[in-house]
Amino acid sequence: MAEKNLLLGDEALALGALHAGLSGVYAYPGTPSTEITEYIQAHTLTRERNVHCSWSGNEKTAMEAALGMSFAGKRALVCFKHVGLNVAADPFMGSAMTGANGGLVIASCDDPSMHSSQNEQDSRFYGAFAMMPVFEPSNQQEAYHMARAAFDYSEKRRIPVLFRLTTRMSHSRAVVEADDKLRDQNPLKYPENPRQWVTLPVNARVRNRQLIKDYATFEEDAVVSPFNFFKDGKDHSMGVIACGIAYNYLMENCPDGCPYPVLKVSQYPFPWELARKMASMVKTILVLEEGQPLVEERLKGVLPTGITVKGRLDNSVNRDGELTPDAVRAALGLPALPQPAASQVVAPRPPALCVGCGHRDFFTALNNVLKDYKDAKVFGDIGCYTLGWMPPFQALDTCVEMGASVTMAQGSAYAGTWPSVAVIGDSTFTHSGMTGLLDAVNTNADIVVCISDNLTTGMTGGQDSAGTGRLEAICEGLGVPREHIRTIVPLPKNYPDMEKVIREEIEYHGVSVVISRRECIQTLKRHAKK
């Protein structure tokens, strides 16, 4: 099977997982993780082997379903973007306590530089937090092989493995040789340690002590991991620790090989023993890591005094944002390549809602109504429609995380805001808005929840949305009065009707839902082609 493929890092992981005998992928779309699941959904092996691959309602339900599959002895993969791990944090932390039965790999894709995200949190902290091993491939080929290694490790040590990718790994393509032998899926087989799966305090205390011991073993494993290595260099004026893809930027700048001792790390817990070895040879260590300074910060507490640690904290490399070959070049003390000056002619071109998008017509109508309510506040949410904050609409006052529109509108309404309007997409609503709407019903909050329903998960490229066709029924089931669940079709010719409906629901002092429904024009174009 030594076929050569041109694969994204996401796809390399997906193919590696399929070849390793995957039984199910559980995921919620999120940039830059989406293509892992999409690749599995499109693969012939998925159909042949009946691999579960439909999207989950959110990252928490995905993580829990995968844990259930692992409990039953089969191999499961969970995928989400870094902030999705926050949503899944409860079952994620719990899974370190239950441990894994069938191999369980959790792929969390970080987005340093926030290309399409609201923060640049580094998932490796979650690994240390949960006492879970973390795998972080440095290139696409390694991502393919590491997928199997992660499942093997998970089954050998009976622990879920956090698999960390970052944007430049997830969304960069390279030639990958898919040479692993296709392996059978696991049979149904329940855990040998059933008590561990019931995390009552009496069991959890026992398990916690075991996990602490295991974590030391994981660190010993990392010292001898084939994905980590220490390589001495002729020049002992400095040593370099390069984690994950940072290793590529280091080697890019050292075409004749790195002159300094190098510690390349792709498997955690961090192998501190190897860092101590380096510290016995050099007085200065440069830490290159994509994301936040996790290794750099902890290294200082591990090394003997008198060793200077350089990295993001002392601005040897940029404190925030992703690494670049240029930033690493400067940190190595190399001069920049000659380069032209930036053009003074170029204007910024921020992303915008598509021409013809239904969100546009919804915002136009909403803005027209709110001209008459100067104190109105509009609580936004996560999706394409967040672009409604930008000109020409400037229609949103907040955007924080998935589902926050519905609940922040309630808190603000209670504090005295009126009108208090939430704007949320259909997929985000079923992801995390429904529970908030139940709160609103239970307190009879004076809010208008506008669901801008484009019948898909638009921002990530048009994945199925969990509540399509059932939003009215869901809202009614949660207790919103039927007469205050209103549906409008966002088109310019409908502005008068749309505005009338929005105005009436603002004037109603209770919970109302306005569903503005028209298919995403991107998915519409795709459906028209078929």
Place this chain on the structure above:
Amino acid sequence: MKKDIILAGVGGQGILSIATVIGSAALQQNLHLKQAEVHGMSQRGGDVQSNLRLSSEPIFSDLIPKGGADLIVSLEPMEALRYLPYLAPDGWIITNTAPFVNIPDYPDMERVKAELARWPNVVALDVDTVAKDLGNARGANMVLLGAMAAVLHILEPEALREGIRRIFARKGDVIVENNIKAFDAGLAFSQNCK
């Protein structure tokens, strides 16, 4: 040999189809390749770029260093200028001249043209019109691919034509042939410029 290429444009213009054809040709020729793409929010009508690296030797970084690009290939003239600091001093700019105006403060076209003209190695052509004249309005990106083929060197034009045939095969012979014609029109323009 190695070639570092910045592909630029506006989200939705189709720079990734250019990358897909080059990728297919590179794979066939056993070249090493890395191609960093843009997905997600930025795709919505904003500026997009892809770092495409081809080499006979292994490639480490997915990103091209500033001053390192051999070519900037852009489906939009102002977008070509956005990445100037990435261009090597002897690098080429291959760009569409038809502006994509979706922002209120798009610069005066004369200034954009003047700035492009300052660069020694430029191939500038209106790929939208060339494609339209060929009756293949959607083939503008293949015209641009043809225009860059004249200075790409690491892949021969025929290898790229083969790439077009492979990538568009499932869309039928007519689309393949139209795209080859678009490619050849771009190639001819570029060869006459040199």
